Amino acid sequence: MLNTILTWAVQRRLADIRYFQQHPHEVQQEVLHSLQHTAKNTDWGRQYGYADGVSGREFAQRVPISSYEELYPMLERVLRGERNVLWPGQVQWFAKSSGTTNARSKYIPVTREALEDCHYRAGRDMTALATLHYPDTQVFGGKTLSLGGTHTPNPMRPEDAASRVGDVSAVIMQNLPTWAEHVRTPPLELALLDEWEEKIERIARHVVQVDVRVLAGVPTWMIVLLRRVLELAGTDNITEVWPNLGLFLHGAVAFGPYRKLFRQLIPSGQMHYQEVYNASEGYIALQDEPDSEDLLLLLNHGIYYEFLPADQWDSLEPHAVPLEDVELGKSYALIMSSNAGLWRYKIGDTVRFTCLAPYRIRITGRTKHFLNAFGEEVVVENAEAAVAAACQATNTTVRDFTAAPIYFAGAADGSRGGHQWLIEFLTPPQDTERFTAVLDTTLRQLNSDYDAKRHRDIALVPPVLTVAKLGQFERWLAQKGKLGGQHKVPRLSNSREMLEEILAVS
Incomplete structure (x- = not known):
């Protein structure tokens, strides 16, 4: 009953997915106008005239492309608790990712809108497509085993217990709605442990007796967990532990080198693999067709995209192109403006378009080696x-x-x-x-x-x-x-x- 109800609920997203596939440019312009309208009274919005509600072309002329280092003076103010700097209100959560030349770690704002309208909306899209393509898995009939990071107090304001920094997976898990906690495992007190050795051991002992239907996480760490579960169960076949396991939602690193090993650990004809592109900056794309490695670019999730051609990566005055001007086969650096308060932000990832109707991409690397x-x-x-x-x-x-x-x-x-x-x-x-x-x-x-x-x-x-x-x-x-x-x-x-x-x- 629960599987039937939740499957029906998430599959309502399929109509929205079809809509932005069929009307990509109109949807992206709507996203841009909404972002400008929401942020028009912030310090950044007033500086660049967001109240005017300009087109994508004018927006690109007014607002500079920024790296993390270039945007950091504003981000630091947000980290310290200032309100209405890049996005309305005060931001409490920050995704911590790998560092830059100036710091050991980067801190990316995760606003309530970024959680609800980007990460969680994309999560529902991912689940809707999974239930559509792999109905026999019955993803809501058991548990999704999600393996992520942890979060800690904000180092810029340790006195504020509500402000936290951590891996984006930990931020997402900590803020999940109540109903979602009923279909995932392990419980938060285990999922958010910061000592990895203890975390793997305690999670493995907990989930070995759970009806796990779906795995979600980075292949590197998931392999470690699966090996420990196999040791505890005294078997070399994970389907003997979880006979209903049918799907692995993976991302963060290339899956190719791990594919053979996963097939050894999970020798099941009913096992499927779905790639997602969920960065600290936002949920960008996901695999929408079972037999393709291409990722569908998500266009109505609070992110307005631009793309920087390879010959512009090191330019002092880079010129990015909007979605309607991209070409197949070329490598572009991703530029995003988002409901996390990132404006024409260069996240460092590079992509190549494999299809223009709908827009599908493959991740090709980084702008630097x-x-x-x-x-x-x-x-x-x-x-x-x-x-x-x-x-x-x-x-x-x-x-x-x-x-x-x-x-x-x-x-x-x-x-x-x-x-x-x-x-x-x-x-x-x-x-x-x-x-x-x-x-x-x-x-x-x-x-x-x-x-x-x-x-x-x-x-x-x-x-x-x-x-x-x-x-x-x-x-x-x-x-x-x-x-x-x-x-x-x-x-x-x-x-x-x-x-x-x-x-x-x-």
């Missing part, structure tokens, strides 16, 4: 600072380096991964273990996401150092026809292709 195979979000600035610290500690000099992920699927510790650092030294350090240890420690100090994944080696093992032969990078550049000029070796890559090519150079 990065490592995010396991949710660690290591950026070039982190890598260069860590290498410099290791050089200083071991009295050596690095000529060139690059890093890529290592996947251990199929091994005894197949739930974990790592980073391989290929480094060419002018003079190799006498103590390579010390060099690697300082590199690792510095990364943990600089990047909170990397530090979380490295905690007790649960998801990310210590880095592996490979010493390159003298001139190896230069010979690789020569082979690629990129020797000299401004050509250089990318510091980080989210695949092993480039690193393997360099290793193969004689």
Whole structure:
């Protein structure tokens, strides 16, 4: 009965999904006008004339594109509790994500409107599509096992108990409506634990006896949990624990490297996988067709989108294009204005359009080279600072380096991964273990996401150092026809292709 009622309720969203698919440009203009009208009396809205209710073209001319660093003076005021700065009222919740060149972590406002009209609305869309495509799973007949992060007091105003910062998954879970708590597991006191080892153990012991129908979370951590559940149950097949399991809602990292391992852990023909693109800044897209890896761009969820072509990423005066002007196959940086009070905000993700009717995308990476195979979000600035610290500690000099992920699927510790650092030294350090240890420690100090994944080696093992032969990078550049000029070796890559090519150079 509960499954029937809730399925009927969420499937009412299917009509809205069809509407924004059929009228994308009109819907996006409505979103922009609503955002301007709501924020017209904020400090930001008055500065840029939101009361005029201008078109998308005029909006782009008036309002600058901003990175986190550029918007931070206003964001800091919001963090400190000032009202009506970027969005009406006072913001109490903030999503904490990986840091920038200036800070260990970023703090993204999560307004009540962002929760209700973006994250939760998109969650209902996701569930509506799941019940449509996979009716046999009966997602509301049992429990959804959601694995997320935690939240802590706002460091900018610790005296305000109501203001919190944390992983966006924790913010969402803490504020879920009462009815949603009846269909999810584990209970909040376990789901929001901050000690990951204790959290995995206690959740595993709780859910082993629960009728789990759906999994929701990041593949990296879900594998750790599933392995512990299997150990407790004394089996190597999760369907013997949860015979009704039928769906995994996953995001945050590329699923490709984990697909084979999940099929080993869940050897069931009734198991389905649905990708979601839910960032700290908002719920952006989701997989709407079972047999496609493309993601449907969500257009009536309080986010107005613009797209920055690749040749504009480093421009001092970047020119973004609206949705109606995007082209298939090109890579764009996402620019968003949202009901979280982010205005023409450059979130750093890049996408490629695979369909224009309706608008579907694939995530292609970041505007800068990065490592995010396991949710660690290591950026070039982190890598260069860590290498410099290791050089200083071991009295050596690095000529060139690059890093890529290592996947251990199929091994005894197949739930974990790592980073391989290929480094060419002018003079190799006498103590390579010390060099690697300082590199690792510095990364943990600089990047909170990397530090979380490295905690007790649960998801990310210590880095592996490979010493390159003298001139190896230069010979690789020569082979690629990129020797000299401004050509250089990318510091980080989210695949092993480039690193393997360099290793193969004689």
